[in-house]
Amino acid sequence: MDHSKINLLVRLQHLDNQIEKIVSLQKGLPEEINALEEDLAFTVKQIETRTAKNEEHLKLRQHLNETANACREKIDAFREKQTLARNNKEYDALSKQIEYEEKEIALAEIGLQDISQGEQRTREMQEKGRQLIAENRYDEISDDMMPDDVLAQQLEDFKKQTEQKNEELNGIVIETAEEVAALQKQIDAQRDLLATEAKRLLDKYDHLRSGSLRNAVVPLNRNACSGCNTRVPTNRHTMIVQGGFYLCESCGRIVVHERLFEEADD
Numbered sequence: 001m002d003h004s005k006i007n008l009l010v011r012l013q014h015l016d017n018q019i020e021k022i023v024s025l026q027k028g029l030p031e032e033i034n035a036l037e038e039d040l041a042f043t044v045k046q047i048e049t050r051t052a053k054n055e056e057h058l059k060l061r062q063h064l065n066e067t068a069n070a071c072r073e074k075i076d077a078f079r080e081k082q083t084l085a086r087n088n089k090e091y092d093a094l095s096k097q098i099e100y101e102e103k104e105i106a107l108a109e110i111g112l113q114d115i116s117q118g119e120q121r122t123r124e125m126q127e128k129g130r131q132l133i134a135e136n137r138y139d140e141i142s143d144d145m146m147p148d149d150v151l152a153q154q155l156e157d158f159k160k161q162t163e164q165k166n167e168e169l170n171g172i173v174i175e176t177a178e179e180v181a182a183l184q185k186q187i188d189a190q191r192d193l194l195a196t197e198a199k200r201l202l203d204k205y206d207h208l209r210s211g212s213l214r215n216a217v218v219p220l221n222r223n224a225c226s227g228c229n230t231r232v233p234t235n236r237h238t239m240i241v242q243g244g245f246y247l248c249e250s251c252g253r254i255v256v257h258e259r260l261f262e263e264a265d266d
């Protein structure tokens with residue numbers, strides 16, 4: 001059996017492992033940054049929604065106040081006219097107009113009350129939220145309960161954290177860029193070599209790594225596949241010791257002797 005082909009593949013796995021190790025230096029930072037950015041976007045949206053609602057209330061309140069004031073002015077004018085009314089018919093007609101304007105004022109006042117009550121409810125919700133925060137009962141706080149100032153502080157915190165994590169990640173990426181580029185070059189060359197010398201092994205390797213699995217070639221460890229810990233049949237040990245490979249029956253990984261990885265490091 002030609003064992004040199006498997007050595008070529010172990011070398012490729014060894015190089016890929018080194019890149020993985022460098023990427024793992026990023027300590028999950030990309031995922032952490034993604035999560036932070038999502039939190040940040042959600043907080044921004046919450047604040048925007050609240051601001052829009054406040055502006056809408058302000059406008060509506062202004063409009064209702066103007067309406068009521070205009071009605072009051074009209075009423076004053078009608079009363080003035082009433083003092084000059086020449087007969088009951090004219091007087092009654094003016095009374096009816098005054099009544100109409102009074103109804104309009106009442107409607108405007110109901111509208112204003114609704115706004116105030118809504119705002120009162122919002123304040124009460126936020127007060128409840130503040131209390132829950134003080135008691136560390138965070139999981140009971142709904143979005144509406146988050147006090148405005150806490151939400152604003154949260155936004156600042158998320159911004160700062162995202163910035164810090166991005167800086168940290170960029171630092172690592174810059175530090176390791178050269179090493180990664182050099183390794184990538186070696187990997188490309190190794191793959192070219194395998195493509196001509198051991199195409200089927202390379203295909204098998206790529207197939208195994210097409211999912212989330214990264215270690216397609218693994219060392220035999222305590223007579224088991226170190227990828228999934230399934231025991232390797234005794235009658236295969238000799239072949240592995242001699243430098244051959246075994247396809248794990250359980251996970252499909254390529255199992256080789258540990259020694260081959262040491263040799264690949266040279």
Ligand SMILES: [Zn+2]
Nearest residue numbers: 225228248251
């Ligand atoms: Zn296995």
